[in-house]
Amino acid sequence: MRGGSDRLQAAGQESAAGRMRTYRYPKSSKNSEESGEKTMSRVYNFSAGPAVLPEEVLKEAAEEMLDYKGTGMSVMEMSHRSKAFETIINEAEADLRELMNIPDNYKVLFLQGGAHLQFSMVPMNLMKNRVADYIITGQWAKKAWKEAQKYGKANAIASSEDKVFSYIPDCSDLPVSEDADYVYICENNTIYGTKFKTLPNTKGKTLVADVSSCFLSEPVDVTKYGLIYGGVQKNIGPAGVVIVIIREDLITEDVLPGTPTMCQYKTHADAKSLYNTPPCYGIYICGKVFKWLKAKGGLEAMKEINEKKAKILYDFLDQSSLFKGTVVKEDRSLMNVPFVTGDADLDALFVKEAAAAGFVNLKGHRTVGGMRASIYNAMPIEGVEKLVEFMKAFEEAHQA
Numbered sequence: 001m002r003g004g005s006d007r008l009q010a011a012g013q014e015s016a017a018g019r020m021r022t023y024r025y026p027k028s029s030k031n032s033e034e035s036g037e038k039t040m041s042r043v044y045n046f047s048a049g050p051a052v053l054p055e056e057v058l059k060e061a062a063e064e065m066l067d068y069k070g071t072g073m074s075v076m077e078m079s080h081r082s083k084a085f086e087t088i089i090n091e092a093e094a095d096l097r098e099l100m101n102i103p104d105n106y107k108v109l110f111l112q113g114g115a116h117l118q119f120s121m122v123p124m125n126l127m128k129n130r131v132a133d134y135i136i137t138g139q140w141a142k143k144a145w146k147e148a149q150k151y152g153k154a155n156a157i158a159s160s161e162d163k164v165f166s167y168i169p170d171c172s173d174l175p176v177s178e179d180a181d182y183v184y185i186c187e188n189n190t191i192y193g194t195k196f197k198t199l200p201n202t203k204g205k206t207l208v209a210d211v212s213s214c215f216l217s218e219p220v221d222v223t224k225y226g227l228i229y230g231g232v233q234k235n236i237g238p239a240g241v242v243i244v245i246i247r248e249d250l251i252t253e254d255v256l257p258g259t260p261t262m263c264q265y266k267t268h269a270d271a272k273s274l275y276n277t278p279p280c281y282g283i284y285i286c287g288k289v290f291k292w293l294k295a296k297g298g299l300e301a302m303k304e305i306n307e308k309k310a311k312i313l314y315d316f317l318d319q320s321s322l323f324k325g326t327v328v329k330e331d332r333s334l335m336n337v338p339f340v341t342g343d344a345d346l347d348a349l350f351v352k353e354a355a356a357a358g359f360v361n362l363k364g365h366r367t368v369g370g371m372r373a374s375i376y377n378a379m380p381i382e383g384v385e386k387l388v389e390f391m392k393a394f395e396e397a398h399q400a
């Protein structure tokens with residue numbers, strides 16, 4: 001992991017604007033037919049997903065692009081049945097297991113179809129009684145709930161829609177259905193910026209969680225869940241891979257009639273995620289991110305960094321006379337931070353000026369407006385510090 005990045009020796013320099021970072025790559029590897037130097041600029045990318053990835057990972061992948069470890073080909077070009085890819089996927093799984101401390105009675109599946117396909121696969125595979133309870137904390141939970149209604153009785157047992165999903169409902173004593181096959185949550189609400197700080201009391205029912213936007217941002221106790229899943233394009237890798245961590249007793253042949261073979265967890269568990277051609281390159285990048293996380297000290301260390309990073313932004317919002325956060329303090333996400341000025345035109349101007357200064361993708365979700373800074377694992381702390389500096393300057397310039 002380290003070797004490749006060392007060889008690239010990218011030298012970060014602040015440009016005159018003070019925010020756009022310019023990198024100068026030296027004439028490089030034996031595989032490069034280019035002569036001379038390449039220059040490129042990288043911005044601070046606050047996108048909610050696909051999102052920023054660790055630069056070390058991107059540089060190493062670039063180094064290995066034409067010749068992966070002496071195979072003479074890119075990972076994009078190799079058979080998913082090859083020895084080289086077998087090692088990539090096995091190592092990725094082993095590293096993820098280590099990072100999340102995943103018990104042996106859980107399977108790790110690398111699938112496709114995004115988080116959206118899980119909205120269907122979860123009920124198709126788990127709704128044995130055709131009853132499930134959903135906690136509606138945002139659009140993604142709502143979409144999953146709507147999808148589940150196609151397959152059985154999907155109950156909304158709690159919701160925060162009354163206050164535009166700006167909080168997490170009290171889930172300590174919900175009317176969980178006696179015959180519910182599972183209780184479903186979206187653990188971190190990407191659009192609204194809320195996060196479950198305490199998991200719901202499911203009264204003994206299986207907990208299913210969509211963790212797309214908080215995956216690997218802090219330690220989790222996997223044993224509290226029956227199934228955890230997430231699209232990787234926010235905190236782990238490129239779009240196209242969804243990871244499912246599922247307790248073995250939930251993987252059965254007893255699925256709803258008509259469930260396609262590709263939508264059965266058993267198909268993928270039995271084939272070790274190689275039933276069909278998997279998204280090989282995406283899995284390879286995920287594997288590199290797992291190694292990057294391990295080198296950073298794992299999920300405890302990430303939690304500390306993420307808390308520090310989020311605090312910089314939230315502390316600023318809490319004292320700002322122009323900007324304000326939109327979420328109840330105790331439910332604030334460490335990953336997605338929505339904020340507004342209260343004036344839609346000023347919000348639009350902020351987004352525009354921020355982009356010009358190298359802070360991009362700060363526009364809030366199209367359904368809620370305002371701004372949102374997604375500060376996933378790979379966003380460096382200096383990205384948030386500089387964003388706050390920029391916000392301060394904007395505030396001074398636009399004070400009433």
Ligand SMILES: Cc1ncc(COP(=O)(O)O)c(C=O)c1O
Nearest residue numbers: 114115116140190210212213231
């Ligand atoms: C929490 C959450 N769940 C589900 C989705 C949908 O993901 P996909 O586009 O991979 O289906 C998103 C996408 O942004 C999300 O943030």
